[in-house]
Amino acid sequence: MAGTVGELTELVHRHWPPSTAESWDQVGLVCGDREATVDKVLLSVDVTWEVVRQAQQVGAQMIIAHHPLLLKGIHSVDPQTPKGRILTELISSGIALVCAHTNADIAADGVSQAMAEAIGLIDLRPLVQRQRQPARDQLVVQVPTDHLTELVDALSEAGAGAIGDYDRCYFAGDGTGSFRPGPGASPYLGTPAEIEQVAETRVEMIMPRSRRDHVVAALRRAHPYEEPAWHVIELPPEPSAEGLGRIGTVQPPMRLADFAARVADALPATVSGVRVSGDPDALIGTVALLGGAGDSELSTAAAAGVDAYLTSDLRHHPASEFREAADAPALLDVSHWAAEWTWLPLLGRIIAAETSAAAVVSELRTDAWNFAVHRAG
Numbered sequence: 001m002a003g004t005v006g007e008l009t010e011l012v013h014r015h016w017p018p019s020t021a022e023s024w025d026q027v028g029l030v031c032g033d034r035e036a037t038v039d040k041v042l043l044s045v046d047v048t049w050e051v052v053r054q055a056q057q058v059g060a061q062m063i064i065a066h067h068p069l070l071l072k073g074i075h076s077v078d079p080q081t082p083k084g085r086i087l088t089e090l091i092s093s094g095i096a097l098v099c100a101h102t103n104a105d106i107a108a109d110g111v112s113q114a115m116a117e118a119i120g121l122i123d124l125r126p127l128v129q130r131q132r133q134p135a136r137d138q139l140v141v142q143v144p145t146d147h148l149t150e151l152v153d154a155l156s157e158a159g160a161g162a163i164g165d166y167d168r169c170y171f172a173g174d175g176t177g178s179f180r181p182g183p184g185a186s187p188y189l190g191t192p193a194e195i196e197q198v199a200e201t202r203v204e205m206i207m208p209r210s211r212r213d214h215v216v217a218a219l220r221r222a223h224p225y226e227e228p229a230w231h232v233i234e235l236p237p238e239p240s241a242e243g244l245g246r247i248g249t250v251q252p253p254m255r256l257a258d259f260a261a262r263v264a265d266a267l268p269a270t271v272s273g274v275r276v277s278g279d280p281d282a283l284i285g286t287v288a289l290l291g292g293a294g295d296s297e298l299s300t301a302a303a304a305g306v307d308a309y310l311t312s313d314l315r316h317h318p319a320s321e322f323r324e325a326a327d328a329p330a331l332l333d334v335s336h337w338a339a340e341w342t343w344l345p346l347l348g349r350i351i352a353a354e355t356s357a358a359a360v361v362s363e364l365r366t367d368a369w370n371f372a373v374h375r376a377g
Contacts, residue, residue: 003356005062005096006034008041011354012064012100016110020130020242021103026068031087032096038062040358041351043344045337046366047097049082052089058360062096064347066104066111066340069097104343106130108241109350111291111343116246118342119266119289119310126243127288128300135209135237141219141230142177144189145201152203154222159211171204177229188224209234245290245297245311247304253285256308256330263310263332267342270335271369275314277323278330284308288329291339298322301329312336337367 009029021027042060044051047069055063069083078084090097104110106126116124139160143151155161156168163169177200181187190196207215212232219230250259257280264274287308288301294311295318301309302322308330322328348359 003037003039004034005029005032005036005038008038008062008064008351008355008357009034009096009098011351012098015350016100016103016107018103020106021101025102026071027099027101027103030069030097030099031090032062032098033094036061036094036096038096038357040360042360042362043347043351044362044364044366045340045344047086047099048364048366049086049089050364051362051366052086052093052095054362054364055095056093060360061094062098062357063090064098064100064351066099066101066343068099068101071101105291106242106244109346111340112244112246112289114343114346115291115339116248116287116289117346119263120250121246121248121287121289122251123249124246125248126241127245127247127290127297127304128243129237130243136235137207137209137212138233138235139203139205139207139215139219139230140233141203141223141228142175142200143203143223143225143228144177145174145199147222147224148172148201148203151219151222152205154218155203155205155207155215158215158218160205160207160215162208163206169206173202175200175202186226188226206235245288245294245300247286247288247306249286250284253283253307256280256282256284259284259287259308260332263334267334267338268363268365270338270365270367271372272333272335272367275333276330277319277333278308282307282330284330291343292336295319308332310334312339335367335369337365 018027038061040060041062041064042055042058043064045066047065074083077087079088152170161167161169177198180195181190181192183192185192189198256278260274260276284307286306287310288304288306289310290297293313295314298318306329310332312334313336314333319331344361348361351357351359
């Protein structure tokens with residue numbers, strides 16, 4: 001049962017590993033003593049001054065937030081600046097801060113998954129599939145049996161044979177190799193123009209595709225043959241439940257206007273509500289969604305053949321051009337904060353199930369907009 005900053009940080013990292021975050025992201029423990037006791041955790045989308053004050057009021061020793069406080073670097077912790085003020089208050093109050101951002105976006109128990117479940121979509125799958133691991137190849141090579149160890153050592157050192165926490169992994173099968181050296185050959189074994197048979201071992205090893213050239217070069221250096229026999233098989237991606245966004249089904253299908261109302265009911269209320277582009281009477285059966293800013297995946301949603309695409313922060317020109325295309329899906333644009341807030345209750349349930357800390361879901365609306373004015377008539 002978790003009870004310290006360090007233990008709760010590890011819980012977050014188990015479910016949403018920092019290694020799966022985008023390279024530009026800043027996730028993990030921002031501040032806090034890993035040995036400090038945690039009885040109560042405040043969960044929020046953003047880290048604002050009001051959120052810090054709420055953490056103090058409810059007696060939380062830790063905040064777990066979705067958006068990083070220090071996504072853009074700072075060079076001082078001056079309390080006269082907004083971020084400096086927040087950091088100073090967190091540290092002086094003994095409140096730890098952990099952030100899970102793009103690593104939480106893609107996970108099977110992440111932001112888009114929680115959003116899809118909140119609006120009642122079923123049969124969920126990623127909109128953009130994330131490979132479980134980098135592209136891999138299988139190297140197959142035949143070597144004289146008495147050179148097996150030397151070759152495997154060389155291939156392993158070059159990057160082949162690593163699978164998870166194991167290295168120097170290979171399969172070996174013994175057999176007979178046969179060849180006839182040509183007149184110009186300088187064979188390690190055999191005589192030119194005569195058929196030779198040799199006890200050989202077939203070696204198979206997995207390697208990252210990015211290391212292919214290095215491994216093949218090592219093979220040529222370590223193999224005793226003038227012309228070693230080898231080939232590479234490109235392996236397909238390993239299926240994963242991780243990925244950006246989600247595609248799901250509406251059962252039973254419903255009018256776009258009714259689906260937009262369902263979305264509005266499922267998300268926290270905001271000034272902008274749900275903005276919709278499409279025929280209100282169009283039937284919606286399949287939906288793509290992406291929690292957070294999503295106009296970068298407009299073309300992906302269209303290619304998926306869905307009836308509607310739900311996301312946030314859609315810009316005028318990309319949205320307008322998208323809707324001009326024939327048979328384009330309907331668009332639903334919701335508050336960035338409201339869409340990602342749906343992850344917080346899921347996070348709270350995980351903390352309750354795996355730790356002794358009490359989780360409080362912040363309902364403070366940290367959306368940037370607090371009122372709207374519409375022209376009369």
